[in-house]
Amino acid sequence: MLRINDPLADMDRMFNSFGGRWRGGIMPMDAFEADGIYTLRFDIPGVDPDTVDLTVENGVLSVTAERHVEFTEDVTWLLRERPSGSHRRDVRLGRRLDAANISASYDNGVLTVTIPVREEAKPQKVSISSGAPEAITAGS
Numbered sequence: 001m002l003r004i005n006d007p008l009a010d011m012d013r014m015f016n017s018f019g020g021r022w023r024g025g026i027m028p029m030d031a032f033e034a035d036g037i038y039t040l041r042f043d044i045p046g047v048d049p050d051t052v053d054l055t056v057e058n059g060v061l062s063v064t065a066e067r068h069v070e071f072t073e074d075v076t077w078l079l080r081e082r083p084s085g086s087h088r089r090d091v092r093l094g095r096r097l098d099a100a101n102i103s104a105s106y107d108n109g110v111l112t113v114t115i116p117v118r119e120e121a122k123p124q125k126v127s128i129s130s131g132a133p134e135a136i137t138a139g140s
Helices: 008-019
Strands: 001-006 030-033 037-043 052-055 060-067 087-093 101-105 110-116
Touching: 001 052, 060 110
Parallel strands: none
Antiparallel strands: 001 087, 030 037, 037 110, 052 060, 060 087, 101 110
């Protein structure tokens, strides 16, 4: 199970909807599970893959990335919506996920992180024995 830990996201969205500027930004994410593997996809277009950092500490997966945009001082900005600076997203990992075997790839501005479910957390088949039930005797 995953728990998204982004307490300031709603405040950032509200601030941005009123035309505010912000340093850094929200890192959009999709998360799904299939065949015992959790997949997280983060949209970080325009980010140099060398600036992406992925860490796990105390059950929290942290994704940080830097997006640098060159700004020219001698221009009059008409519109400036592309965020620059530091981006961060934290995701709390459940105990059933195998944090030691996380893998990640970056392609076309999308960071894909895969996290397998621990073997011991996967459903186990329990065998059922058959045969005549034991007789119950009085006084037992």
